[in-house]
Amino acid sequence: MGTGEVRIIPIRGIPEAQPGDSVAALVLTGLQASGLTGEPGDVLVVTQKLVSKAEGRLVRLADIEPSPIAEAYAARWERDPRQIELVLRESVRIVRMDRGLIIAETHHGFVCANAGVDLSNVTPGYAALLPLDPDRSAATIRRELCELAGWEPAVIVSDTFGRAWRNGIVNVAIGVAGLRPLRDYRGQHDSYGNELRVTVIAVADELAAAAELVMGKTEGCPAAIIRGFVYEPGEGTARELIMPPERDLFR
Amino acid sequence: MGTGEVRIIPIRGIPEAQPGDSVAALVLTGLQASGLTGEPGDVLVVTQKLVSKAEGRLVRLADIEPSPIAEAYAARWERDPRQIELVLRESVRIVRMDRGLIIAETHHGFVCANAGVDLSNVTPGYAALLPLDPDRSAATIRRELCELAGWEPAVIVSDTFGRAWRNGIVNVAIGVAGLRPLRDYRGQHDSYGNELRVTVIAVADELAAAAELVMGKTEGCPAAIIRGFVYEPGEGTARELIMPPERDLFR
Known part of the structure; x- marks a missing residue:
């Protein structure tokens, strides 16, 4: 670990979340079940699904x-009209609506498929x-972990998003607490002396993507620890990961 | 490591690449300098920059x-007209060209800023x-590592791309050898019995993103090993990571 190595550690044994549960307490139960101990400098990545369940964000x-x-679009593309209705309610703007897909801007400002409304990994019918x-969710998890166990990791709430032009979905950060989500190299110089003029890395998204490698979709592992990554502490939020409208060429 | 943990291990001490160099040989030099040994099941992630230098893809x-x-656009947005010219030459289609930016489709089919033409981490003036x-590059690296050292990792050639709607760039896979870049959960069921209808994870992009966490931009670490990730072996290519035009809502 003195070599700059980073470890991605799945947290298994997290109980099924019920509305009103503390995500922090669930994660601590999983840590104990997995024989793990939180360490200073850890990043904790928790799936949106776990957080949404604990926060009662399930709809029948x-x-x-x-x-x-919603009826018309669902009939045209053989989708569930109630899900389409939920997508519209979660949206502030439709970016694309074609071929059965809806790419929407959510009230948070995220642009994603179905405004994040998801029927997988929940009780059927919900x-x-x-x-x-989600930023507040991440901050709450972080604060409660500190209160309950004296462990204060940076926290990322993650969800899998599709991307324009690329196939497949990847995990990204939708909530952040305790770390700066962007690493800004602008003004620094590379080893050739070139000034790095445009390099801002979305490290929170890369951390979320890394965590997905151990979380999977069918295995019931809704959280992971990333250990050994030297992040910039700070009061960052996932809103910084949203392209500002004035710089967005693809609104 | 029996816990499903994944490790991201930087490879330091890789010599500066010269045109005609074998990337595999450079990586093996770095492994030795880092006191590392390749293992079965490893994924090797190598930056585009290292590969491009070794393949002589530098232009004065x-x-x-x-x-x-190119002259007109560069003058309007205070950019280098010669770089703009290179971007146009590397492109088959311009997707957006505004505010000094060029989002282009490359001859490979990638949609990215500046068609991948990059002035950082190269000798000034190039x-x-x-x-x-890049798929062929990855396959060559894989084959040569096997010939030179009996090590046959899956290989990803990575580059940092911007994203529509999201701030900051992330590392993605532009070349792949020896692994299936997409993990297709469609037809499988989650733990509630719901069929996963749309879940295809771009694991090669998540592996590339994970590797970036140890590579950095200023530290001269152009390669990393990801160890412990159980990938699906296969003849995948990074072309599978490009959204097929008939399904692309954002061409």
Whole structure:
């Protein structure tokens, strides 16, 4: 570990989250079940699904009355009109709506498929919505971990997003606490003396992507520790990871 | 390591690449300098910059005659007209060209800023172009590592790309050998019995992102090993990571 190595450690044995649960307490249960101990400098990555369940962000599809546009779009593309309705309700703007897909801007400002509304890894008949404020969720997890166990990792709440132009989805950070999500090399020089003029790395997204390698989709591992990565501590939020409208060529 | 842990190990001490060098041989020199040994099941991630240098994909800016459009765009946005000219030459289509930026489709099919033409981490006065065929580059590295050292890792050639709607750049896979770049969960079921209908994870991009956490931009560490990740072996290529035009809502 003196070599600059980074470790990605799955946390298994996290109990199924119920509304009102403390994510921090669930993670600590998993740590104990996995025989792990939190260490200073750790980054904890937790899936959106775990957070949404604990925050009661599950909706029973049977309770949803679809609007005419949701009915029409669902019928045209063989989708569930109640899910389409939820997508519209979670959105502030539709970016693309074609071929059965909806790419939407959420009230947080994220642009993603289905505004983050997801029917997988939840009880059948329910849909999971994104946390209302994933940055606040991350901050709460961090604070409670400190209170409960004296462990204060940087915390990332992650979700898998599609990307324009690229196939497949990847895990990204939708909530951040305790680390700077962007590493800004601008003004620094490379080993040739060239000034790095445009290099800002989305380290929080890279950490989320790394964590997904151990979390999987079917294995019930909703959290991971990244150990050995020297992050910049700070009061960053995932909102910094959203392209500012004035610089966005693809709104 | 029996816990499903994944390790990201930087390879330091890789010599500066000269045109005609074997990337595999350079990596093996770095492994030895770092006191590391390749193991079965490893994934090797190598930066585009290292590969481009070894493949002679550096261009002297003084040799480039800018076209009128390159001159005009460079003057308007205070950029180097010779770099703009190289970007146009590396492109088959311009996706967006505004505010000094050029988002282009390269001849490989990648959509990225500046068609991958990059002035950082190269000798001042030169620009690095993407490898002509990064999948072939990855396959060559893999084959030569096997011939030279009996080590046959999966190989990813990586580059940092911007993303629509998100701030900051992240490392992605532009060349792949020996692993399936997409993990397809479609048809599988989650722990609730829901069929996973749309879940295809771009694992090669997540591996590239993970590797960037130890590579950095100023530290001269152009390669990393990812150890402990159980990938699907196969004849995958990074072309699978490009959204097929018929499914692309953002061409």
